[in-house]
Amino acid sequence: MSAHEDDVRARSTWSALAEPGDVVAGTLVETMGASDALQWVRGAAERLSESQWRELEDRCGALTPAVRARIARAVVRWAGRLGDADPVRSLDLLERLGGVLLVPSDPRWPDGLSSLGVESPFCLWVRGSTDLRAVLLRSVSIVGSRASTTYGERVAFDLAEGLTRRDVCVVSGGAYGIDAAAHRGAVARDGATLVVLAGGVDRAYPAGNAGLLEAVVSAGGALVSEVPPQSLPTKSRFLQRNRLIAASSLTTVVVEAAWRSGAMSTAHHAARLLRPVGAVPGPVTSAASAGCHRLLREGVAVCVTDVDEVSELAGLSGAGITGAELAADAGARRPTDHLDPVARLVLDALPRRTGSEVARVASAAGVSGAEASAALGLLELDGWVVRRGNRWLLARMSE
Amino acid sequence: MSAHEDDVRARSTWSALAEPGDVVAGTLVETMGASDALQWVRGAAERLSESQWRELEDRCGALTPAVRARIARAVVRWAGRLGDADPVRSLDLLERLGGVLLVPSDPRWPDGLSSLGVESPFCLWVRGSTDLRAVLLRSVSIVGSRASTTYGERVAFDLAEGLTRRDVCVVSGGAYGIDAAAHRGAVARDGATLVVLAGGVDRAYPAGNAGLLEAVVSAGGALVSEVPPQSLPTKSRFLQRNRLIAASSLTTVVVEAAWRSGAMSTAHHAARLLRPVGAVPGPVTSAASAGCHRLLREGVAVCVTDVDEVSELAGLSGAGITGAELAADAGARRPTDHLDPVARLVLDALPRRTGSEVARVASAAGVSGAEASAALGLLELDGWVVRRGNRWLLARMSE
Numbered sequence: 001m002s003a004h005e006d007d008v009r010a011r012s013t014w015s016a017l018a019e020p021g022d023v024v025a026g027t028l029v030e031t032m033g034a035s036d037a038l039q040w041v042r043g044a045a046e047r048l049s050e051s052q053w054r055e056l057e058d059r060c061g062a063l064t065p066a067v068r069a070r071i072a073r074a075v076v077r078w079a080g081r082l083g084d085a086d087p088v089r090s091l092d093l094l095e096r097l098g099g100v101l102l103v104p105s106d107p108r109w110p111d112g113l114s115s116l117g118v119e120s121p122f123c124l125w126v127r128g129s130t131d132l133r134a135v136l137l138r139s140v141s142i143v144g145s146r147a148s149t150t151y152g153e154r155v156a157f158d159l160a161e162g163l164t165r166r167d168v169c170v171v172s173g174g175a176y177g178i179d180a181a182a183h184r185g186a187v188a189r190d191g192a193t194l195v196v197l198a199g200g201v202d203r204a205y206p207a208g209n210a211g212l213l214e215a216v217v218s219a220g221g222a223l224v225s226e227v228p229p230q231s232l233p234t235k236s237r238f239l240q241r242n243r244l245i246a247a248s249s250l251t252t253v254v255v256e257a258a259w260r261s262g263a264m265s266t267a268h269h270a271a272r273l274l275r276p277v278g279a280v281p282g283p284v285t286s287a288a289s290a291g292c293h294r295l296l297r298e299g300v301a302v303c304v305t306d307v308d309e310v311s312e313l314a315g316l317s318g319a320g321i322t323g324a325e326l327a328a329d330a331g332a333r334r335p336t337d338h339l340d341p342v343a344r345l346v347l348d349a350l351p352r353r354t355g356s357e358v359a360r361v362a363s364a365a366g367v368s369g370a371e372a373s374a375a376l377g378l379l380e381l382d383g384w385v386v387r388r389g390n391r392w393l394l395a396r397m398s399e
Numbered sequence: 400m401s402a403h404e405d406d407v408r409a410r411s412t413w414s415a416l417a418e419p420g421d422v423v424a425g426t427l428v429e430t431m432g433a434s435d436a437l438q439w440v441r442g443a444a445e446r447l448s449e450s451q452w453r454e455l456e457d458r459c460g461a462l463t464p465a466v467r468a469r470i471a472r473a474v475v476r477w478a479g480r481l482g483d484a485d486p487v488r489s490l491d492l493l494e495r496l497g498g499v500l501l502v503p504s505d506p507r508w509p510d511g512l513s514s515l516g517v518e519s520p521f522c523l524w525v526r527g528s529t530d531l532r533a534v535l536l537r538s539v540s541i542v543g544s545r546a547s548t549t550y551g552e553r554v555a556f557d558l559a560e561g562l563t564r565r566d567v568c569v570v571s572g573g574a575y576g577i578d579a580a581a582h583r584g585a586v587a588r589d590g591a592t593l594v595v596l597a598g599g600v601d602r603a604y605p606a607g608n609a610g611l612l613e614a615v616v617s618a619g620g621a622l623v624s625e626v627p628p629q630s631l632p633t634k635s636r637f638l639q640r641n642r643l644i645a646a647s648s649l650t651t652v653v654v655e656a657a658w659r660s661g662a663m664s665t666a667h668h669a670a671r672l673l674r675p676v677g678a679v680p681g682p683v684t685s686a687a688s689a690g691c692h693r694l695l696r697e698g699v700a701v702c703v704t705d706v707d708e709v710s711e712l713a714g715l716s717g718a719g720i721t722g723a724e725l726a727a728d729a730g731a732r733r734p735t736d737h738l739d740p741v742a743r744l745v746l747d748a749l750p751r752r753t754g755s756e757v758a759r760v761a762s763a764a765g766v767s768g769a770e771a772s773a774a775l776g777l778l779e780l781d782g783w784v785v786r787r788g789n790r791w792l793l794a795r796m797s798e
Contacts, residue, residue, distance in 0.1 A: 019744065019765060073741075076767035151682055235747040281680030281692060283550055284704035293680060296695060296702035303695035303702070305683035342472075345418065348634045366418060368475035 004105065009087050010034035011103050011123040016085035016228050017041070017078040018122070020240035024074040026118035031060050034122060045079035048072055090125075090228040097202055097229070099127040110136045112248045115273050119243065121226035127201045128222035132248075135192050135222070139169040140314050141245045141270070143263040144178025144255035149288045152256035153181035155280055159253065160185025160193070162307030168316060169194055171249045173241060174216075174223070178255045178263070180209055183216055193221040194248065198241040199233030201225045239265055246270035251314040253278040253304060257291030264291045271300050276313045278304035339379075342367050346375040347384060347394075355393035403504065408486050409433035410502050413521040415484035415627050416440070416477040419639035423473040425517035430459050433521060444478035447471055489524075489627040496601055496628070498526040509535045511647050514672050518642065520625035526600045527621035531647075534591050534621070538568040539713050540644045540669070542662040543577025543654040548687045551655030552580035554679055558652065559584025559592070561706030567715060568593055570648045572640060573615075573622070577654045577662070579608055582615055592620040593647065597640040598632030600624045638664055645669035650713040652677040652703060656690030663690045670699050675712045677703035738778075741766055745774040746783060746793075754792035 001009070011034045018025035028037040036059075044052050056071075057063055063071070091101060102109050102124045110132040113120050129135060140163055142156055160170040160182040170186040172179040174195040186193035195216055197205065201223045204210035213223055226244065227237065242262055246252050246269035254277070257263035270277045279301035282289030295301035304310050339347065342365075349365035350356060356364070362372035376392050379385045385392050400408070410433045417424035427436040435458075443451050455470075456462055462470070490500060501508050501523040509531045512519050528534060539562055541555055559569040559581040569585040571578040573594040585592035594615055596604065600622045603609035612622055625643065626636065641661055645651050645668035653676070656662035669676045678700035681688030694700035703709050738746065741764075748764035749755060755763070761771035775791050778784045784791050 073767065073770060076770070077765050080762065080767070081765060151684070155683060236744055280683055281688070281695070281702070282682055284554060284679055284681075285550070289680070290704070293702050293704045296680070297704075297708070303680070303692050305689070305692045305696075309696070345635055363479065366476050366480060368472065368479070371472060371475070 006035050007033070007105065008091075008101055008103055008123070010038045012087040012090060012101055012228065013038055013085050014122040015125070015226055016087070016090065016231075017081050018074075020121065020226050020237055021119050021243065022074070023118050024071055025078070025122075026120065028060075028071075029122060030118055041075060041078055042082065044075045045082055048075060087228075090230070093202060093229040094125055094127075097127050099125060099201060100130050102126055102130070102132065108133050110248050112136060112139075112250075113244070116243065116247050121244065123226070125201050125225045125228060126222055127224075128217040129192055129220050130222070132194070132222065132224070135169045135194065136171070136248050138167060138314075138316055139171050139194070139249040140310060141171040141249040141252040141266065142178065142182035142255060143172055143242075143245060143252060143257075143266045144182075145257050145261055145263060145288055145291075146175050146177040146179075147258065147288060148177035148181070148256050149282075149286060151282060151286070152178055152280075152288055156181035156255045157185035157188075159255070159280075159307055159310060160191075161189050163310065164189040164191030164193070166307070166311060166316070167191075168311070168314070169221075169249075171196065171245055173197075173245060173262075173266075174205070174209055174213060175262075176206055176208065180212055182255075183212055183221075186221065187212070187215050187219045190219050191221070192219065195221070195223045196241055196245050196248065197223055197225040197233065198227075198237040199225065200227060200229040200231040202229040203231075203233070205233050238262060242266040243269045246275060247273055249275070249314075250316070251276045251278060251310070253280065253310055253313070254292050254295060254301065255280045256282060256286075256288040257295075258287060259290045259294060261291055264295070267295055267300060276315075277301040278310055278313045280304055339384075340375075342371050343375040343379055346372050347379060350385065350392060350394055352394055355388065355391040357390050358392065361392060405434045406432070406504065407490075407500055407502055407522070409437045410522040411486040411489060411500055411627065412437055412484050414524070414625055415486070415489065415630075416480050417473075417521070419520065419625050419636055420518050420642065421473070422517050423470055424477070424521075425519060427459075427470075428521060429517055440474060440477055441481065443474045444481055447474060486627075489629070492601060492628040493524055493526075496526050498524060498600060499529050501525055501529070501531065507532050509647050511535060511538075511649075512643070515642060515646050520643065522625070524600050524624045524627060525621055526623075527616040528591055528619050529621070531593070531621065531623070534568045534593065535570070535647050537566060537713075537715055538570050538593070538648040539709060540570040540648040540651040540665065541577065541581035541654060542571055542641075542644060542651060542656075542665045543581075544656050544660055544662060544687055544690075545574050545576040545578075546657065546687060547576035547580070547655050548681075548685060550681060550685070551577055551679075551687055555580035555654045556584035556587070558654070558679075558706055558709060559590075560588055562709065563588040563590030563592070565706070565710060565715070567710070567713070568620075568648075570595065570644055572596070572637075572644055572661075572665075573604070573608055573612060574661075575605055575607065579611055581654075582611055582620075585620065586611070586614050586618045589618050590620070591618065594620070594622045595640055595643050595647065596622055596624040596632065597626075597636040598624065599626060599628040599630040601628040602630075602632070604632050637661060641665040642668045645674060646672055648674070648713075649715070650675045650677060650709070652679065652709055652712070653691050653694060653700065654679045655681060655685075655687040656694075657686060658689045658693060660690055663694070666694055666699060675714075676700040677709055677712045679703055738781075738783075739774075741770050742774040742778055745771050746778060749784065749791060749793055751793055754787065754790040756789050757791070760791060 171194040252270035279292040279295040345365040570593045651669035678691040678694040744764040
């Protein structure tokens, strides 16, 4: 067996022994390498002797009694699963589904996960598109409530569709509600979308989204999990799954979320990883938006309302300019604020439809005739007014 | 005529000569006093001689040619109105409406306006409740779009009603849409609400809100303006009116606003005065909320969603605790986040309805039997689980 095969085998075993986010396991694997760490655990599981501790300390440095106790408890946890862990069978299962196992040394391993440090997954069980690194270079997580509203689902779908058109991979958790709407928006544009599952990639969870998950794979997207096929999606795995969603994408956008919810945990994971976080506002009368508003109030998230703002948040260049942006720009570019006060008074005093002569404009504006003349001349140069004989008229305006 | 009467007369004249926010007039009045400044203008209006400039420089210090030119232009503007300004008639008109004129030396003058400096109004023409200082000690401006939605009007009404119940004066501009909804919310609770008008207090503007404006006065509120009765509400007066709304209240809350709108100008006035600004979010699909979201994105405003959050923004103590706040607190106080990881795994592994024995819980959670026992004991103390013979059950939970 090559060193690489050995690493793959050991990491797939670790993903069956340790719960996602187990920092004791993560530290051992990082310090000793997956294979050596596994070998050490196999010995320790039989008997955690003083020579075992010495072997560990040779690799990790001195361990305090508290750390030793923590490791010993972890060994007991892992030992209980050593008998059941069967990486060969799991890898066979994955292969039959057309999947691959990615490990950190694989060039297809996504860059973003490295920021998780010792909480990094040991490996990723992947179905569908396998070059996650390439796919996730331009990626945005869209997460939210399962108890979503039509409004939230519409926004999630539209954001995902718009991002997909800009060649951005939408990442989410495959749950009902906002997650599903986001994946659907991407699939509607035949885009690659990433579903990060809490259980095994052979399990469609929730079952009602089985068709959607298959459509994700068909459209060139992928299902990924850090636990082996056949693993159950438990509550703690859902919570840990959220850190993967946050870490794999450039930014996380919460569309709808209750005051306390999984999406809020994903947002906080992203914030801890120093990734920008976006929150889509909604009606204050909607409990489904309460979490988003909380993120805005607490300064965890930036307010985002459309694809442009999400792209900007993610730092993605090459974003096209939408009609909304153009309209907003135009609105911002035609300000009477920039006029000097006299010009504003004059412009204000000019009858909209009929126009007026200088003397009457001056009197209505409360300025001198000379001031009105000068102001009208400048306003004409700027395209605000036009002259028709003695009369001054407003240029066509859409105020 | 007493010095006070003289000041009142002069200031009411100034309010007819100079447009709101005229900083040249404001500076002269601040430097020379309203009466002396007016006397100087009367002379200068006939002929702006070198002796006039010397008189001014004796009071104000040396004037550069550019400043002289600016003052000269202003004198021309004011001079055109000197003939029409009739403070005695305006004060008579006000008196017949039961109103009073407030000047800055009046103990009823609102504190907040002093932050406007030379842009302070010369006087306030007031109908209704006259002790503005007392009324505005606890005050919140609620402003927004005339082109409001049912959602926005509902939120404005509810916020105003809730603030009124907490003895907070709601300030707004009396316009259609959000302004009117805010005043209505206050009147519905028989609360004092302040309408800051762009035209004279004898003019119901807009006419469709005439009944509402009368109801405001009947309910103990007030209509105020910095221009004399019979003055027209011009566009520049509307914009200047917004600075009064911002300056008179502790905080300004924008409920709905288009990308560019008067409410946005009020928000920016408040921000410039270093008053906290709140914005109520809404659906991103609603153009009526675009301005609010812009204020949030640009960090001008804080996201506010209910009366508690507005009260907090205004720094108003003595705010009651609402049901929503209690519920949110309860939500925040029952987090499994505070449990240690083993306890969380154990809690997670416990079958919801049937409960389980220690050994099975340990195996399902991937922890040792001793760890599961210890964790269950602690969870029992915290009220998370209960013991029934050999079985452990989840305590009644509302997850």
